[in-house]
Amino acid sequence: MSTDAAGPQRHRVVIVGGGFGGMLCAKGLKKSPVDVTLIDRRNFHLFQPLLYQVATGGLSPANIASPLRSIFKKQRNCRILMAEVSAFDLDTKEVVTADGRRIPFDSLVVATGSTHHYFGKDAQYEPLAPGLKTIEDATEIRRKVLGAFERAEKEPDPAARRRQLTFVVVGGGPTGVEMAGSIAELAHQTMRQDFRSIDPASARIILVENSDRILQTFAEKLSGKALKALQALGVEPWLGCKVTDIRPDGVTIDRGGVVEPVPCETVVWAAGVKASPLGAKLKEALPAVELDRGGRPTVTPDCHLPGRPDVFVVGDLASHKGADGKPLPGVAPVAMQQGEYVADVIDRRVRGLSSRDGFRYWDKGSMATIGRNRAVAETGKLKLSGFVAWLAWLFIHILYLARFENRVMVMWQWFFNYVTRNRSARLITNAREDRA
Amino acid sequence: MSTDAAGPQRHRVVIVGGGFGGMLCAKGLKKSPVDVTLIDRRNFHLFQPLLYQVATGGLSPANIASPLRSIFKKQRNCRILMAEVSAFDLDTKEVVTADGRRIPFDSLVVATGSTHHYFGKDAQYEPLAPGLKTIEDATEIRRKVLGAFERAEKEPDPAARRRQLTFVVVGGGPTGVEMAGSIAELAHQTMRQDFRSIDPASARIILVENSDRILQTFAEKLSGKALKALQALGVEPWLGCKVTDIRPDGVTIDRGGVVEPVPCETVVWAAGVKASPLGAKLKEALPAVELDRGGRPTVTPDCHLPGRPDVFVVGDLASHKGADGKPLPGVAPVAMQQGEYVADVIDRRVRGLSSRDGFRYWDKGSMATIGRNRAVAETGKLKLSGFVAWLAWLFIHILYLARFENRVMVMWQWFFNYVTRNRSARLITNAREDRA
Numbered sequence: 001m002s003t004d005a006a007g008p009q010r011h012r013v014v015i016v017g018g019g020f021g022g023m024l025c026a027k028g029l030k031k032s033p034v035d036v037t038l039i040d041r042r043n044f045h046l047f048q049p050l051l052y053q054v055a056t057g058g059l060s061p062a063n064i065a066s067p068l069r070s071i072f073k074k075q076r077n078c079r080i081l082m083a084e085v086s087a088f089d090l091d092t093k094e095v096v097t098a099d100g101r102r103i104p105f106d107s108l109v110v111a112t113g114s115t116h117h118y119f120g121k122d123a124q125y126e127p128l129a130p131g132l133k134t135i136e137d138a139t140e141i142r143r144k145v146l147g148a149f150e151r152a153e154k155e156p157d158p159a160a161r162r163r164q165l166t167f168v169v170v171g172g173g174p175t176g177v178e179m180a181g182s183i184a185e186l187a188h189q190t191m192r193q194d195f196r197s198i199d200p201a202s203a204r205i206i207l208v209e210n211s212d213r214i215l216q217t218f219a220e221k222l223s224g225k226a227l228k229a230l231q232a233l234g235v236e237p238w239l240g241c242k243v244t245d246i247r248p249d250g251v252t253i254d255r256g257g258v259v260e261p262v263p264c265e266t267v268v269w270a271a272g273v274k275a276s277p278l279g280a281k282l283k284e285a286l287p288a289v290e291l292d293r294g295g296r297p298t299v300t301p302d303c304h305l306p307g308r309p310d311v312f313v314v315g316d317l318a319s320h321k322g323a324d325g326k327p328l329p330g331v332a333p334v335a336m337q338q339g340e341y342v343a344d345v346i347d348r349r350v351r352g353l354s355s356r357d358g359f360r361y362w363d364k365g366s367m368a369t370i371g372r373n374r375a376v377a378e379t380g381k382l383k384l385s386g387f388v389a390w391l392a393w394l395f396i397h398i399l400y401l402a403r404f405e406n407r408v409m410v411m412w413q414w415f416f417n418y419v420t421r422n423r424s425a426r427l428i429t430n431a432r433e434d435r436a
Numbered sequence: 437m438s439t440d441a442a443g444p445q446r447h448r449v450v451i452v453g454g455g456f457g458g459m460l461c462a463k464g465l466k467k468s469p470v471d472v473t474l475i476d477r478r479n480f481h482l483f484q485p486l487l488y489q490v491a492t493g494g495l496s497p498a499n500i501a502s503p504l505r506s507i508f509k510k511q512r513n514c515r516i517l518m519a520e521v522s523a524f525d526l527d528t529k530e531v532v533t534a535d536g537r538r539i540p541f542d543s544l545v546v547a548t549g550s551t552h553h554y555f556g557k558d559a560q561y562e563p564l565a566p567g568l569k570t571i572e573d574a575t576e577i578r579r580k581v582l583g584a585f586e587r588a589e590k591e592p593d594p595a596a597r598r599r600q601l602t603f604v605v606v607g608g609g610p611t612g613v614e615m616a617g618s619i620a621e622l623a624h625q626t627m628r629q630d631f632r633s634i635d636p637a638s639a640r641i642i643l644v645e646n647s648d649r650i651l652q653t654f655a656e657k658l659s660g661k662a663l664k665a666l667q668a669l670g671v672e673p674w675l676g677c678k679v680t681d682i683r684p685d686g687v688t689i690d691r692g693g694v695v696e697p698v699p700c701e702t703v704v705w706a707a708g709v710k711a712s713p714l715g716a717k718l719k720e721a722l723p724a725v726e727l728d729r730g731g732r733p734t735v736t737p738d739c740h741l742p743g744r745p746d747v748f749v750v751g752d753l754a755s756h757k758g759a760d761g762k763p764l765p766g767v768a769p770v771a772m773q774q775g776e777y778v779a780d781v782i783d784r785r786v787r788g789l790s791s792r793d794g795f796r797y798w799d800k801g802s803m804a805t806i807g808r809n810r811a812v813a814e815t816g817k818l819k820l821s822g823f824v825a826w827l828a829w830l831f832i833h834i835l836y837l838a839r840f841e842n843r844v845m846v847m848w849q850w851f852f853n854y855v856t857r858n859r860s861a862r863l864i865t866n867a868r869e870d871r872a
Contacts (some may be wrong), residue, residue, distance in 0.1 A: 043586060043864045057503075060496040062861035069630035070862070079632035082586040082864075101590065136866050150479060150518040154537065194505035196515035425498035426506070428479045428518075430572050 010035045011350045014095050014105035016085050016278065018045050018068050021111035021315030021335035026078050027071075028343025034350055036078040037103060039095065043067055043082050046135060049332060050397065052175065054138035055268075056145065056182040057426030061135045085112075085278060088285040090311060107310050107346050110278060111339065114316040114330055117272035117294065121246075128246050129267040132175055139429060144266045145183060146428050149191065151265075152198045159263070165203040166264035168251050170243050171271035172209030173216065174368040177226060179268050180207040181370040184233040189372075205235045206262065208253060210271075212240050215368055215376065217329065222376040225385040229370040243271075273330060275317050282313070292319045292327065301358025303342050312345075314338035320359065328361055337361060367393045446471045447786045450531050450541035452521050452714065454481050454504050457547035457751030457771035462514050463507075464779025470786055472514040473539060475531065479503055479518050482571060485768060486833065488611065490574035491704075492581065492618040493862030497571045521548075521714060524721040526747065543746050543782050546714060547775065550752035550766055553708035553730065557682075564682050565703040568611055575865060580702045581619060582864050585627065587701075588634045595699070601639040602700035604687050606679050607707035608645030609652065610804040613662060615704050616643040617806040620669040625808075641671045642698065644689060646707075648676050651804055651812065653765065658812040661821040665806040679707075709766060711753050718749070728755045728763065737794025739778050748781075750774035756795065764797055773797060803829045 011034040015022045018040035026038045044065040053059040072078045084098040088110075094102040116131035118124075130137050130144075145167065152164040165187075169180040187203040194200070207214070207230065213223040214230070214237060227237055238253065245252035250263040275295035282297050282305065283289040289305055290298045296319035297305060303320060305311045315335030322328045341359045348355055365379025367389065375389035384392060447470040451458045454476035462474045480501040489495040508514045520534040524546075530538040552567035554560075566573050566580075581603065588600040601623075605616040623639035630636070643650070643666065649659040650666070650673060663673055674689065681688040686699035711731035718733050718741065719725040725741055726734045732755035733741060739756060741747045751771030758764045777795045784791055801815025803825065811825035820828060 043582060043862075060498040060861075061865060062496040062863055065863050067630075067862045069627065073629045080630075081590060083590060099590070135863070139865075146479060154517060154519060154535070191505065193509045194503075194516075425496075426479075426503045427498055427501050427571070429497060429575075 011106045011346075012037070012104060013107045013109065013346060014039065014103055015109040015111060016040075016095065017111035017113060017315070017317075018042070018080075019048070019111060019113050019315065019335065020332045021113075021317075021339040022109065023068075023071065024336045024339035025109050025111065025314065025343045026339075027075070028340045029077070029347060030075050032077070032343070032347040032350060034077065034107075034346065036075075037081055037105075038068065038072070038078060039081045039083050039085060039097070039103070040068060041082070041084045043069065043080075045071060047397075047400070048133065051132050051135075051138045052178040052182050054135065054425070055132060055141040055179065056186050057142055058182070060425040061139065063425075065135060085281075087281050088278075090285045090308065093310070105310075107312070107349075109312045109314060109339075109342055110282065110317060111313070111315045111335065112276040112278045112317055113335075114273040114294075115276055116269060117274035118269070119272060125246050125269065128248060129170065129269040131269040131273075132179065133273075141179075141266075141268055142426075143428050145186070146426060148266050149187075149195065149198070149200060149203075150428070153195050154197075161198065163249060163263040164265050165198065165200075166262065167203065167205045167266045167268070168243075168262060168264050169205065169207045169268045169270060170251075171269065172207060172211070172214035172237070172239070173270060174366070176207055176209070176268075176270035177214055177230065177368050177370060179270060180205050180235045181230055181233050181374075183268075184230070184235045185371045188234045201234075203234075206264075207235050207237045208241050208243055209237065209239050210242055214239070218366060218368070218376060219378055219383055222378055222383055222385060226368065226370055226376045229374045229376075229385075233371045273316065279317055282311075286311075294319075296327075302345060302355075303338055303359050312342045314342055322361055331366070333364060334361055367396070369393055447542045447782075448473070448540060449543045449545065449782060450475065450539055451545040451547060452476075452531065453547035453549060453751070453753075454478070454516075455484070455547060455549050455751065455771065456768050457549075457753075457775040458545065459504075459507065460772045460775035461545050461547065461750065461779045463511070464776045465513070465783060466511050468513070468779070468783040468786060470513065470543075470782065472511075473517055473541075474504065474508070474514060475517045475519050475521060475533070475539070476504060477518070477520045479505065479516075481507060483833075483836070484569065487568050487571075487574045488614040488618050490571065490861070491568060491577040491615065492622050493578055494618070496861040497575065499861075501571060521717075523717050524714075526721045526744065529746070541746075543748070543785075545748045545750060545775075545778055546718065546753060547749070547751045547771070548712040548714045548753055549771075550709040550730075551712055552705055553710035554705070555708060561682050561705065564684060565606065565705040567705045567709075568615065569709075577615075577702075577704055578862075579864050581622070582862060584702050585623075585631065585634070585636060585639075586864070589631050590633075597634065599685060599699040600701050601634065601636075602698065603639065603641045603702045603704070604679075604698060604700050605641065605643045605704045605706060606687075607705065608643060608647070608650035608673070608675070609706060610802070612643055612645070612704075612706035613650055613666065613804050613806060615706060616641050616671045617666055617669050617810075620666070620671045621807045624670045637670075639670075642700075643671050643673045644677050644679055645673065645675050646678055650675070654802060654804070654812060655814055655819055658814055658819055658821060662804065662806055662812045665810045665812075665821075669807050709752065715753055718747075722747075730755075732763075738781060738791075739774055739795050748778045750778055758797055767802070769800060770797055803832070805829055 013034050013036045015038045023045050026036050029036050044067050047064040050064045068080045086098040087096040094104050130140050148164045152161045155161045169176050184205045187200045191200045215223045242254045244254050253260050279295045298319045299313050303312050316330035319327045328334045367377040369375040373390050375393045377384045377389040449470050449472045451474045459481050462472050480503050483500040486500045504516045522534040523532040530540050566576050584600045588597045591597045605612050620641045623636045627636045651659045678690045680690050689696050715731045733749050734755045735749050739748050752766035755763045764770045803813040805811040809826050811829045813820045813825040
């Protein structure tokens with residue numbers, strides 16, 4: 001690592017997690033007199049908001065993921081370690097990896113995000129209802145969705161065919177809305193002429209939402225517009241409903257007291273997230289840590305653990321009280337801003353500069369797409385919907401990806417898709433055990 | 437399917453295999469008064485010659501694969517069935533699939549290609565030395581190659597590190613040459629600055645070839661140029677050598693009588709192919725079928741089984757005597773031309789037109805790339821090497837892919853790679869069981 005020939009060891013920053021928070025923190029330390037080690041289980045940074053496009057064959061995994069080593073190639077004070085962190089030793093100030101290595105730190109930033117929350121029914125639900133957080137989640141959903149149409153094409157029994165052509169998406173937040181809209185578009189438009197025995201337009205896509213409106217965090221008016229756009233695509237929104245059981249051949253839905261079985265083969269879980277297991281590991285290392293109901297460690301306004309100004313937690317993993325006293329949402333911009341904030345805090349400390357105020361989230365707004373050319377977006381008092389909102393969404397996402405080289409690729413693939421109404425990444429690839 | 441309201445059933449052509457042979461046969465029947473059923477285990481057509489690019493992260497799977505349903509969307513007389521064929525009943529003239537369906541045919545075209553030949557050591561070699569025939573082969577090799585560098589970066593023991601940074605490619609034909617050149621380029625150029633503990637340029641890439649020269653089927657002069665180009669990339673060609681054992685921690689190589697153990701973790705098998713198992717299934721259905729040493733059914737000059745003018749075999753699976761009495765090679769242009777030939781034969785028969793002469797292969801030449809901007813190519817007496825040959829190779833491949841929509845995507849990805857010397861599809865993705 002880069003130390004002066006005869007100088008003292010530089011301040012070591014260890015960042016766990018190469019997502020939005022971890023990556024922007026590492027980048028923020030580019031000019032800082034520190035040595036950064038960025039640890040991730042995977043070798044790439046994943047742009048999660050576009051996973052739903054991979055899940056429906058609109059984009060390839062490589063369009064939304066960038067190898068971390070590429071991103072940090074020119075940042076000489078940063079090294080990448082591909083490893084799984086299994087524990088923290090906050091007394092000796094070391095991070096412990098699954099393969100037994102101990103990596104010492106002076107400052108630690110934990111940014112491992114969140115994972116799917118099945119509300120206690122993990123063992124039963126997880127194999128049947130994948131969520132959408134990783135590349136493998138997306139390709140598995142893709143395999144199930146596309147495979148369902150293939151099986152239906154060959155299926156002589158009408159009841160089985162109906163089941164194969166029924167898709168249930170659980171959760172009416174942005175992820176659920178985008179998934180449902182995307183599957184509906186695939187079935188009712190993209191693949192309409194592709195089959196001979198079945199009519200893909202007959203596929204049912206049901207979006208189940210607990211509350212009385214989708215996109216709860218958006219303005220009511222935009223929720224309404226999104227609902228109409230979804231219905232225009234052929235999605236059936238079941239509001240005020242709750243999934244009470246998931247089995248291989250269908251789900252059971254509580255519709256305001258009436259229990260209705262819905263035979264289906266494909267269920268996508270977009271109904272809840274909880275903290276990564278490293279939240280609990282932090283508490284093991286430091287019992288004074290408080291975890292919220294989702295397993296997230298509570299942090300101070302400066303984004304560090306109470307009593308431990310050397311240990312920061314950012315992003316979806318952190319429970320940080322925003323300006324209104326409520327915990328900040330688990331969205332990308334929060335993680336990005338916190339990552340950059342913490343980099344600045346560390347840099348000032350190391351240089352002996354005055355410290356800055358607590359973290360303040362600058363809410364630039366929210367967006368969600370519905371299908372190929374509709375979206376809803378709000379920023380401050382400005383509310384957009386329809387095609388204009390979709391253009392804004394496209395622009396913002398490409399800007400982000402531009403930082404990490406994917407822009408040209410993604411642009412072309414989208415442009416191509418849009419013009420040809422095709423989905424060029426529509427491959428059913430096998431998982432390892434059925435390699436043939 | 438498309439039949440006249442009151443007319444007789446149309447001639448049913450069943451094609452097994454959506455590769456070069458099967459797909460061009462189906463396309464060739466576009467205007468024919470027949471009903472085509474194209475069966476494949478996968479939902480896409482795969483452009484195999486570019487698999488080595490996926491295996492080293494230069495292209496994504498979706499760049500070289502096209503969903504069959506997309507390709508045939510507008511061909512109304514063709515339907516796609518995603519199924520695995522398990523047997524043939526040539527008495528009742530039916531194809532039997534693994535899920536128990538029986539699909540009747542009037543003409544049958546079997547085009548299921550070839551698979552890896554481990555010369556009797558399948559059980560031992562296959563898990564350790566993947567070949568390069570499927571998407572999953574390519575992503576597994578990618579996982580191993582990229583993973584090796586990641587592990588070496590963390591590895592304190594120098595002997596283990598040396599082992600992780602040693603790559604052995606078995607087989608000096610085009611596939612082996614392209615793989616070896618590609619890995620060498622990845623290690624010695626693309627990833628040169630990406631690591632902090634190891635120097636990827638120190639990686640050893642050994643290409644093991646039985647005979648005294650690589651690219652045996654090319655002119656001697658071109659083999660020599662290819663050898664030099666490989667060496668310039670840092671590949672060590674071991675000619676006149678034979679792999680005698682493969683174990684998890686290394687291979688054993690017989691170097692002209694001297695047995696040398698080579699510790700390594702990554703082995704790629706490009707040393708031989710044999711017929712798909714459906715060759716043997718054809719013999720089961722019709723004992724008079726003769727299989728050659730590689731399991732390929734012998735066919736008449738018209739590409740059908742002796743005594744069965746309604747059952748055709750094309751492509752890598754077929755053993756067809758060329759003009760010089762030797763079986764035609766298992767290369768893409770042979771499969772493509774045979775596929776188109778058989779479509780014409782069937783069409784003439786159905787229309788009651790005169791039959792045509794036996795199949796004649798038009799050998800337009802061969803090409804192989806070495807690294808990012810070198811290749812060797814020969815056509816007739818014309819021999820090209822170096823950058824000019826590489827341009828020709830690029831042009832021919834893009835022309836082919838152009839037919840199937842991928843052209844724009846592939847062009848951009850290559851252009852981008854070439855300009856930035858990057859490999860944008862360098863992701864280590866997990867197989868299903870280690871989803872995390």
